[in-house]
Amino acid sequence: MASSRTIGDLFDTFERDAFRLETLDDYSRSGNVDAYRAFQAGQPQPDDYNADWVAELRSRTGQGKRVYRVHVLARPLTDYLRFELGWGYRKNMTGGEEFFILDITNAPNPLDGVPDFWLFDSTDTAVMSYDEHGAFTGANVLPAAEAEEFVSYREMALAHAVPFTEWWAKHGE
Secondary structure, eight states, X not given: OOOSOOHHHHHXXXXXXXXXXXXXXOOTTTSOHHHHHHHHTTOOOOTTTTHHHHHHHHHHHHTTOEEEEEEEEOSSOXXXXXXXXXXXXXXXXXXXXXXXXXXXXXXXXXXXXXXXXXXXXXXXXXXXXXXXXXXXXXXXXXXXXGHHHHHHHHHHXXXXXXXXXXXXXXXOO
């Protein structure tokens, strides 16, 4: 049975940390489509790109809360990943968000089959759903009793990942 709480509720009420696992190569129909098109056209990143999210991050991290994520990916990067990492991650870092990369280019995926999710305070999980085109279709907030499984996924992801800045220095495009 799903919780009556929403992912928005979890963002509003988390007290210590919010962790995100990303597993897809393309989320281009889930976010700022215009920014992605500008990136594809070779336009410079607008100064106000992701401004609302960066402000939200600064608010949370300014309260001592941690927001961090691991992205499971393989090279060569898709156009979308070059956009997400080059524009999104680098911009969001200015708000205090932390990023890690689990590069499976030359290694098996230790999280094969694990869905995208947010985990809040190691107690609340929202499993993210996307259609075959990378469009976000909703989040299913799970009962707290299911969080332990997702805590183990987070720990496995972090054990195999490297900090984004280290990875980007070697593989950034």
